[in-house]
Amino acid sequence: MKTILIIGAGKSTSVLISYLHKQSFAMDFQIQIADKDVAPVQKIAGSLERCQITSLDIFNEIQRRALITKATIVISMLPARFHIIIAKDCLNLKKHLITASYVSPEMQALHKDAVKNNLLFLNEMGVDPGIDHMSAMQIIDQIREQGGKMLLFESFTGGLIAPENDTNLWNYKFTWNPRNVVLAGQGGAAEFIQEGTYKYIPYHKLFRRTEFLHIEGYGKFEAYANRNSLHYREKYGLDNILTLYRGTMRRIGFSKAWNIFVQLGMTADNYQLHHSEDMSYRDFVNLFLAYSPTDSVELKLRHYLKIDQDDNIWDKLLELDIFSATKKIGIKNATPAQALQKILEDTWTLQDHEKDMIVMYHKFGYELNGQKKQKDATMVCVGKNATETAMAKTVGLPVGIAALQILKNKLQLSGVHIPINKEIYESVLNELKKHDIVFNEKESLYLGYNPNGVQG
Numbered sequence: 001m002k003t004i005l006i007i008g009a010g011k012s013t014s015v016l017i018s019y020l021h022k023q024s025f026a027m028d029f030q031i032q033i034a035d036k037d038v039a040p041v042q043k044i045a046g047s048l049e050r051c052q053i054t055s056l057d058i059f060n061e062i063q064r065r066a067l068i069t070k071a072t073i074v075i076s077m078l079p080a081r082f083h084i085i086i087a088k089d090c091l092n093l094k095k096h097l098i099t100a101s102y103v104s105p106e107m108q109a110l111h112k113d114a115v116k117n118n119l120l121f122l123n124e125m126g127v128d129p130g131i132d133h134m135s136a137m138q139i140i141d142q143i144r145e146q147g148g149k150m151l152l153f154e155s156f157t158g159g160l161i162a163p164e165n166d167t168n169l170w171n172y173k174f175t176w177n178p179r180n181v182v183l184a185g186q187g188g189a190a191e192f193i194q195e196g197t198y199k200y201i202p203y204h205k206l207f208r209r210t211e212f213l214h215i216e217g218y219g220k221f222e223a224y225a226n227r228n229s230l231h232y233r234e235k236y237g238l239d240n241i242l243t244l245y246r247g248t249m250r251r252i253g254f255s256k257a258w259n260i261f262v263q264l265g266m267t268a269d270n271y272q273l274h275h276s277e278d279m280s281y282r283d284f285v286n287l288f289l290a291y292s293p294t295d296s297v298e299l300k301l302r303h304y305l306k307i308d309q310d311d312n313i314w315d316k317l318l319e320l321d322i323f324s325a326t327k328k329i330g331i332k333n334a335t336p337a338q339a340l341q342k343i344l345e346d347t348w349t350l351q352d353h354e355k356d357m358i359v360m361y362h363k364f365g366y367e368l369n370g371q372k373k374q375k376d377a378t379m380v381c382v383g384k385n386a387t388e389t390a391m392a393k394t395v396g397l398p399v400g401i402a403a404l405q406i407l408k409n410k411l412q413l414s415g416v417h418i419p420i421n422k423e424i425y426e427s428v429l430n431e432l433k434k435h436d437i438v439f440n441e442k443e444s445l446y447l448g449y450n451p452n453g454v455q456g
Contacts, residue, residue: 002029004403005071007056007064007086008078009035009044011176012100012126014387016077016396017045023404024050034067044387058082068093073403075099079177083107087121094119096406100126100395103416111416120411124418125402127358127394128157131379131432132246133232133418134398134425135439136362139377140236141422143366150241151372151446152365156213156223158249159391162355162382163218169316171251173348175356175383175391182267182341184248190225192245193233201225207259211247215359215378223247224255235420249359257313260305261340264288269337276334281324284339298323320347350386357382358390360439365446372446377439394437401431 004020006013013033020031031048034056035041045051058064058078068074068089073096076086080101090097091113103123114121124130132155140150159175160166174181190201201209210222229246238244261267265288273279273287282297289300301307307314321327322343329339350356362377383390402419405411405427412423419425432438 002027002072002407003032003070004029004073004075004407005032005034005067006075006077007034007058007067008076008082009033009041010077011389012392012395013077014044014389014396015392016075016400017048017051018388019397019400020403021045021048021050023400027404027407029072029407032067032071058085065089065093068095071095073098073406075399075403077399080104083123090121091117091119097121098125098399098402098406099123100130100399102129103418108416115415118414120406120413121416122402122406122411122413122419122424123416125398127159127391127398128360130398130419131394131437132157132360132362133420134429135360135377135379137236137420138422138425138429139362139364139375139441140238143364143368143375144237146368148366148368148373150238150364150366152243152363152374153236153238153241154243154245154247154363156211156221156247156249156359156361158221158223158359160249160251160357160359161350162357162390165350165354166251168347169312169319170254170257170348172254173350173354173356174345175350175389176395178341178345178348179337182337182344183269185224185227186267186269188227190227190229192225192229193241194243194245196242204262207255207262210255211245212252213249213361215361215380218359218380220252221249221359222252222255223249235418243365249361253312257316260307260313260317263305264301266336266340269335272333272335273329273339276329276339277332279329279339281322281327281329281343283325284329284336284343285322287336320344350389352386354386355383356389356391358394362439367446374444374446376442376444379437379439381437393435397432397435397437398428401428 031051033041033045034054036057038053038055041053074090076083076099083099083101084106087097087107087110091110094117096119136155161173185203185206190206192199206224210224213221224247226246229244233244286297292300329342331338358381360379364375366373381390381394
């Protein structure tokens with residue numbers, strides 16, 4: 001019997017497992033799920049007839065390869081840095097591979113060998129990256145087929161809290177890997193093009209340069225630039241486009257408050273803190289402030305970052321209980337980013353009944369038959385609870401749909417790919433519609449680039 005092997009079963013896999021299991025009877029395949037910690041997986045899949053669960057240390061080469069050898073298709077839902085380990089095994093053992101992560105240089109280097117072995121290594125098959133690529137390319141291709149010329153493309157995605165559970169001052173809770181949220185934007189300047197001019201935003205300024213957006217029925221949002229929008233210029237066939245910008249969405253005011261952590265240095269992940277396991281939250285904050293024999297930590301922070309008493313940023317910091325002298329970091333040799341993550345998880349962890357929300361917005365400016373037009377496409381997906389989240393749905397379903405397409409021999413591709421060609425995106429988007437992941441489109445006259453107000 002054919003087998004789909006899922007390696008890594010974190011927060012984004014609940015809907016993937018459920019979807020594949022429902023399809024497994026008609027298509028006659030088994031699902032093997034491998035993770036270091038099987039207890040959470042047992043809660044999701046322990047009672048599912050066609051699911052087998054195995055404890056796996058991915059650094060155990062013999063065990064890892066034994067599982068991959070028995071698989072027909074491998075899905076890696078591991079942290080992105082571990083995909084290359086699985087990919088090399090898949091290459092040696094002649095197995096197709098799917099991930100929801102960005103293509104790394106190491107993964108791209110396997111392209112020729114994957115082609116030679118007639119293997120498909122399909123990456124960026126989640127929500128962002130993933131659904132953003134597919135939905136954007138579908139409209140871009142439609143514009144080109146009509147004879148249109150692309151002038152502008154902007155794309156924004158946010159993993160947020162659903163309005164009915166939006167109860168904290170930050171208007172935010174973790175809906176995916178918290179570490180990725182804390183480290184967002186690091187590793188180089190954000191790069192994009194606006195009206196034909198290259199733009200760069202260094203990390204220490206990233207969260208003070210935000211665009212404002214409005215999503216009908218859901219209100220106002222802000223967006224900060226993703227690290228490298230230009231990476232997709234050639235892939236999307238937009239070499240001559242005047243404006244190309246990709247960003248991450250949050251509710252208004254989040255970025256300005258988050259910038260406090262950036263300016264203090266709390267998001268750094270390149271050094272360790274001494275005695276962090278016994279350090280209080282208050283002590284952690286004080287690490288980044290000048291010594292004073294008389295001033296309190298609160299007063300020093302206010303003065304250092306010039307936070308006025310009536311600024312609601314202060315209320316946001318208090319809400320996190322960041323000045324607690326009793327709560328401990330509790331992590332040995334923690335980096336500042338790890339310590340900050342621990343503090344945030346106290347307040348920003350979804351409760352069992354709470355729902356998250358994925359919001360995606362594309363803006364296309366183009367010229368057709370001498371007339372300049374604009375098309376807006378928006379998608380909002382709300383989760384069911386803290387397990388069947390919108391994040392798990394929008395990450396897991398595209399991965400699962402692609403796996404079934406490969407299983408049915410519907411994708412005649414080989415090499416390292418992302419889902420930007422019609423052969424992939426058409427079938428996936430059609431299936432996503434059946435699960436209420438739908439884009440609403442609206443056309444208007446194109447009036448040129450309008451940032452809707454840029455802060456900073």
